[in-house]
Structure formats: C-alpha cells, structure tokens
Amino acid sequence: MITTDFVPGSPCWLDLGAPDVRAAAAFYGAVLGWEYESMGEGEDMEGGMFRKDGKIVAGLGKLTEEGARPAWMIYYCVTDADATTEAVQRAGGTVRVTPTDLDDWGRMAQYSDPLGGQFAVWQPGKDKGVELVDQPGSLSWTELYTSDAAAAKEFYGGVFGWQFSDMEMPGGGGTYSLITPAGLPEERMHGGLMQLRKEDLALASGRPYWHPVFAVADCDAAVAEVTENGGSVQMGPEDAEGVGRLAVCLDPAGADFVVLTPAGG
Numbered sequence: 001m002i003t004t005d006f007v008p009g010s011p012c013w014l015d016l017g018a019p020d021v022r023a024a025a026a027f028y029g030a031v032l033g034w035e036y037e038s039m040g041e042g043e044d045m046e047g048g049m050f051r052k053d054g055k056i057v058a059g060l061g062k063l064t065e066e067g068a069r070p071a072w073m074i075y076y077c078v079t080d081a082d083a084t085t086e087a088v089q090r091a092g093g094t095v096r097v098t099p100t101d102l103d104d105w106g107r108m109a110q111y112s113d114p115l116g117g118q119f120a121v122w123q124p125g126k127d128k129g130v131e132l133v134d135q136p137g138s139l140s141w142t143e144l145y146t147s148d149a150a151a152a153k154e155f156y157g158g159v160f161g162w163q164f165s166d167m168e169m170p171g172g173g174g175t176y177s178l179i180t181p182a183g184l185p186e187e188r189m190h191g192g193l194m195q196l197r198k199e200d201l202a203l204a205s206g207r208p209y210w211h212p213v214f215a216v217a218d219c220d221a222a223v224a225e226v227t228e229n230g231g232s233v234q235m236g237p238e239d240a241e242g243v244g245r246l247a248v249c250l251d252p253a254g255a256d257f258v259v260l261t262p263a264g265g
Contacts, residue, residue, distance in 0.1 A: 002133040002140060002190045006077040009160035009181040010190050011142050012129030013075035013122050014212050015059030017068065019253050021046060023230075024060055027251050031225045031259070032137045032214055036060065055131035057138045063253075069203070070253035073110070073120050074142050074210050076160060081107045081123040084159065091158045099123075113155050115148060117208030134215060140260060141213035142179075142191035149177060149195035152208065156193075164193075170241055203256060213258040219245040222259040226251075 006012040018024035025036035028050060034057060038048040047061035063070055078084045081099040088095065088111045096118065097110035107123040122129060132138040146152045153164050161182030166175050179191040198206040216222040219237045226233060226249045234256070236247030244262040251257070 001188065003188070004129070004131065004133055006124065006128050007181050007184065007188075008077055008079055009162055010077055010188075011074055011139065012077040012124070013059070013120075014072055014130070014139060015061060015075075016070070016072050016255060017061055017063040017065070018070050018251075018255065019063050021048075021060060021062050023252060025050075027229050027231060028060075030229045031222055031231070032057075032216070034058075034137065052132055052135075052137040055138075057130055057132050070251070070255040071118070071204075071209065072212050072255055072257060073118065074212060075108065075120040075122040075129070077129065078121045078123050078160075081109045081121055084121050085109055085111075087159045091155050093155065093159070101125075113208065114151065115146060115208050116204070117144060117146060117152070117210060119210055136215050136217040138215060139212050140215035140262070141258075142210060143213060143258065144191070144193040144208060144210050145196050145201060146193055146208035147196065147198045147201060147206070149175070149193055152193050153177065169194075203254070209256070211256045211258060213246075213260050216259045216261055219247055219259055219261040223247045223249065226259075 028034045034050040034052055036050055049056050050058040085095055085099055092114040094112040096112055099107055099109040101107050104125045105127040106125040110120040112118050134140050156162050163180045164177045166177050169176050177193045178189050180186055180189045223233055223237050230252035232250045234248040237245055239245050244260050246258055246260040248258050
C-alpha cells in the first residue's frame with residue numbers, strides 16, 4: 001500500500017500536463033470529487049493543485065512541451081536527486097529535466113527509461129508530497145506498461161533498488177510484476193509493471209508509459225462520470241480477483257488513468 005511516509009523509491013507526487021487546465025480541472029472534479037486551487041492570478045489558470053477533503057492529492061499544469069501527449073507524471077521519492085540522475089544515466093536512461101530546486105520546497109528531476117518511459121523524482125525539502133493516498137479520490141497504485149519487463153526491472157531496480165515479485169494474470173493474461181520499495185515487506189507494495197506488445201502501447205507511440213491508479217468508492221459510478229464528462233473507457237469496468245473492480249480510462253485530452261474500487265472496499 002502507498003503511504004505518506006514517502007520512503008525512498010515510493011511514489012510521493014503526481015501531476016498532470018493538460019492542454020486545457022480549466023477543462024481538466026472540471027473533468028477530474030466531476031470524476032474524483034477534486035477541488036482545484038489555482039496558483040496563478042487571472043483567467044489563464046496555468047496550473048495549481050487538486051485537493052480532496054482539503055488535502056493535496058495532485059498537481060495540474062499546462063502542457064507546454066512541443067509534441068508531448070497529455071499525461072500524468074509520477075514522481076518517486078529520493079534522498080539525492082543528483083545521485084539518482086547519475087544512476088539513471090549509468091543504467092542507460094535519459095535526463096529530460098536536470099535536478100532543479102523549487103525554492104525550499106524540494107528538488108525535482110525528470111527522466112526517460114531506456115525504452116522511453118517517462119518518470120520523475122522528488123527530493124523533499126519542506127514539501128514531502130501529496131497529503132492523501134489510498135483513500136477514495138486519491139492515488140492508490142502506480143503502473144508501468146512496457147514492451148520489455150525484464151529490461152524495466154533491471155533499470156528501475158538499479159535506479160531505485162525496487163524489489164519485484166511476479167504473479168500470473170488470470171486467464172493466461174501474462175505475468176504481472178509487483179513493486180515494493182527497497183527493504184520493505186510486500187504489504188508496502190506501491191505499484192506494478194506489465195509487459196505488452198509494442199502495438200498495444202499506441203497511446204505513447206509504442207513507448208512504455210506510467211499511469212496512476214486512483215481509488216474510488218464506486219468504480220461504475222466513476223466510469224459513468226468519465227463518459228458523461230467527455231472522457232472514454234479503454235477497458236472495464238471489470239472485476240479482478242483479489243484486487244477489486246477497475247476500469248482503464250482516458251480523460252478528454254487523452255491522458256490515461258485507472259479507477260479502482262479495492263476488493264472489500
């Protein structure tokens with residue numbers, strides 16, 4: 001489970017790059033019950049924070065990178081962003097944004113893994129990260145779709161020290177690898193990775209991609225809000241044994257995410 005103690009290698013922040021900040025704020029407000037808090041002045045609303053029950057759950061910013069697709073960026077906690085950057089380069093990854101101080105809030109950097117999957121890290125200053133996780137309307141899991149699971153394990157294991165355990169998917173659906181931060185027991189799993197064919201990664205033009213899984217009280221109700229507010233559903237809702245009821249969704253701009261009502265929830 002994800003917690004807010006943010007041990008090294010665990011997810012601690014996420015933000016969405018959207019072409020229309022106002023539209024994204026309205027969509028996620030309807031689907032996840034989030035309130036948007038702009039950090040700018042005036043009507044442009046270039047970015048800000050999402051809150052659930054008064055607690056920060058994610059960030060939102062205007063997509064400015066040329067040719068980039070709208071997507072969620074997941075940040076993993078590190079103690080030294082510069083050392084992590086060196087580890088990424090040694091392991092064959094690419095530095096997209098060099099380590100950068102955000103005042104005294106913390107230090108961030110963004111990377112691509114060797115196959116092109118994008119991710120980021122956060123070295124906390126006075127800001128540790130999101131304030132609510134594993135509750136309805138907040139991050140509960142992170143997931144990587146990749147065309148080479150073995151290469152992904154080698155890369156991310158080298159960078160973060162992640163521990164992996166494999167499980168077979170029901171109905172011959174392949175192998176799913178569960179991810180736990182270094183040195184922690186399996187009940188602290190925070191994510192998973194799954195190998196897909198390159199043609200099944202069309203959303204990112206054949207490259208791997210990470211996406212967030214958000215807990216919701218009622219998966220079917222959340223999916224109804226997705227479609228009623230201009231989003232679409234790639235898969236589900238369907239029941240996954242021992243996991244819960246889930247659906248893979250796209251927001252109106254095409255950013256992917258999953259909604260999950262956990263088993264027993």
